[in-house]
Amino acid sequence: MARAGHLPPALVHPDGTVEFVELPAGPPLGLGGMPFETAELEPSEGSQLVFYTDGLVEERSRDIEEGIELLRRALAHPDRPPLESCRAVLDALLPARPRDDVALLIARTRVLSRDSVADWDVPFDPSSVAAMRAAAMEKLDEWGMSALAFGTELVLSELVTNAVRHGSAPIRVRLIRDRSLTCEVSDGSSTAPHLRYAATTDEGGRGLFLVAQIAQRWGTRYTPDGKVIWAEQPLPGSTRGAEAELPDFLNIDGL
Structure with a gap:
């Protein structure tokens, strides 16, 4: 992780201990001028990572140290689901009329079983596409x-x-069976894909548009060796999107 002008994230351990992870300080995104230094950590399963903006802990009526301590107390409940933790944190720290914008993100780490993941090395050849499809269909x-x-x-x-x-x-394909089915395709290039609308006379250019129509969500994740393009499909019988599961204070347009 790297820190771009924000306060350090909190790490809630499974035993309820709350640690604020010290990351190398970097400038806010967009300013440039210096490279970002990163730090690496390996949280245990069931830990919660908490990212927030300074508007959550800074308030005119109290010192920032007091805000950090309030955040620590509100997070010291490891068995509580992340959405409930969000509600508890906002109730504990925000005044009735906040003077600053606030962003809060809580993510819990989980480990997938080996039989929930399948991956393949794909030869760098157009003819490998059909074989990859067949292998994936067999796994499904x-x-x-x-x-x-x-x-x-x-x-x-x-x-x-x-x-x-x-x-x-190298090209690799990975299927992940979890709350959705995720298809990942990685390669050694860092060139970003672009979604575009092909004209009726174009012979190509519709690939990512079709992926975006079929997938519930899709995106690109960059790695030290290239990139991963992923696409999620909802499982049969599940509702499309999770908006209905969000509490009212998170259920906003565009989320």
């Missing part, structure tokens, strides 16, 4: 998720084809 049958076969075939076909045409070796 094994997981009892054949209902997602059509969308998964299309997503993998487009992403693997793009990796071969515009990326570089």
Whole structure:
């Protein structure tokens, strides 16, 4: 992790201990002038990472140290779901009329079982796309998720084809079965993909547009060795999107 002008994040351990992780200080995003230093940590399963802006802990009626201590107390409940922790933190720290914008993000770490992940090395050759589709369909049958076969075939076909045409070796594919089905395609290039609307006379350019239509969410994650393009599909029987599960204070337009 790197810190870009914000206060250090909090790490809530499974035993309820709250630690504020000291990260190398960096300038706010966009200012430039110096590279960011990063720090690496390995939280245990069930830990919670808490990211927040200074508007959460800074208030005219109290010192920032008091705000940090209030945050620590509000977070010292490791068995509470992250959404409930968000509510507790906001209730404990925010005045009736906050004077500053506040952003708060709490994420809990989890470990997936080995049988929930499948991955393959893909040869850097256009002919490998068909074989990759077949292997993925076999895995979906094994997981009892054949209902997602059509969308998964299309997503993998487009992403693997793009990796071969515009990326570089090595190419890897990973399927993750969790609260959704996630398809990941990684390659050795850091070139960012761009979603665009192809004209009716264009022979190509519709790949990412189709992925975006089929997937519930999709995006790009950069790695030291290249990038990963991922796409999530909701599991059969689940509702599209999680807006209905959010409490009122988080259920805002565009979230």
